[in-house]
Amino acid sequence: GAVVSQHPSRVICKSGTSVKIECRSLDFQATTMFWYRQFPKQSLMLMATSNEGSKATYEQGVEKDKFLINHASLTLSTLTVTSAHPEDSSFYICSASLQGGREGQPQHFGDGTRLSIL
Amino acid sequence: AQKITQTQPGMFVQEKEAVTLDCTYDTSDQSYGLFWYKQPSSGEMIFLIYQGSYDEQNATEGRYSLNFQKARKSANLVISASQLGDSAMYFCAMRERASNDYKLSFGAGTTVTVRA
Numbered sequence: 001g002a003v004v005s006q007h008p009s010r011v012i013c014k015s016g017t018s019v020k021i022e023c024r025s026l027d028f029q030a031t032t033m034f035w036y037r038q039f040p041k042q043s044l045m046l047m048a049t050s051n052e053g054s055k056a057t058y059e060q061g062v063e064k065d066k067f068l069i070n071h072a073s074l075t076l077s078t079l080t081v082t083s084a085h086p087e088d089s090s091f092y093i094c095s096a097s098l099q100g101g102r103e104g105q106p107q108h109f110g111d112g113t114r115l116s117i118l
Numbered sequence: 119a120q121k122i123t124q125t126q127p128g129m130f131v132q133e134k135e136a137v138t139l140d141c142t143y144d145t146s147d148q149s150y151g152l153f154w155y156k157q158p159s160s161g162e163m164i165f166l167i168y169q170g171s172y173d174e175q176n177a178t179e180g181r182y183s184l185n186f187q188k189a190r191k192s193a194n195l196v197i198s199a200s201q202l203g204d205s206a207m208y209f210c211a212m213r214e215r216a217s218n219d220y221k222l223s224f225g226a227g228t229t230v231t232v233r234a
């Protein structure tokens with residue numbers, strides 16, 4: 001089955017640090033990748049849709065300059081949390097859709113990154 | 119308006135029994151897809167089952183089945199013969215045809231706890 005790798009799985013760092021999270025589709029090409037944020041016991045909140053070779057589309061209320069997304073290839077998208085502060089602490093999870101997939105093709109998720117800003 | 123509604127924040131079920139998780143949706147699209155995902159405490163999202171809006175039969179995948187009632191706009195997940203490993207949060211999600219980039223709308227989730 002389709003595998004999405006997300007790295008790192010956990011990050012603890014000081015306030016003001018920039019943190020980069022990688023999302024890779026290991027055995028398929030992903031035209032579109034998605035970045036979500038999730039607070040404990042809550043649903044996934046879509047942050048942005050990342051398309052290979054073009055600018056990401058951000059959801060309303062998500063700061064583009066705060067959460068930089070790069071989708072340089074069909075297998076890699078990165079999310080950089082710039083100058084992170086304690087309120088950015090959260091669970092971040094990416095997903096990918098198969099290129100040219102049929103309508104019923106599910107999004108395949110990475111294992112997520114737990115970000116803790118001290 | 120909320121596109122996916124899951125009204126059960128938490129449920130307890132006895133091991134080996136069946137449990138039904140409710141999901142209702144709201145869309146004006148004729149073509150859409152409904153998905154269920156499982157999220158254990160470790161955080162990964164596991165795809166369970168898919169139902170297309172034009173599928174005439176209810177989807178089944180092993181112990182998972184989807185009770186699809188199109189007129190009521192409901193897509194309830196049934197887990198049969200519950201196991202301790204089924205304890206997790208379960209999310210219902212929908213993709214509408216209007217969403218060309220495969221964007222999903224998620225419900226609030228239901229936490230299932232299986233008791234021995």
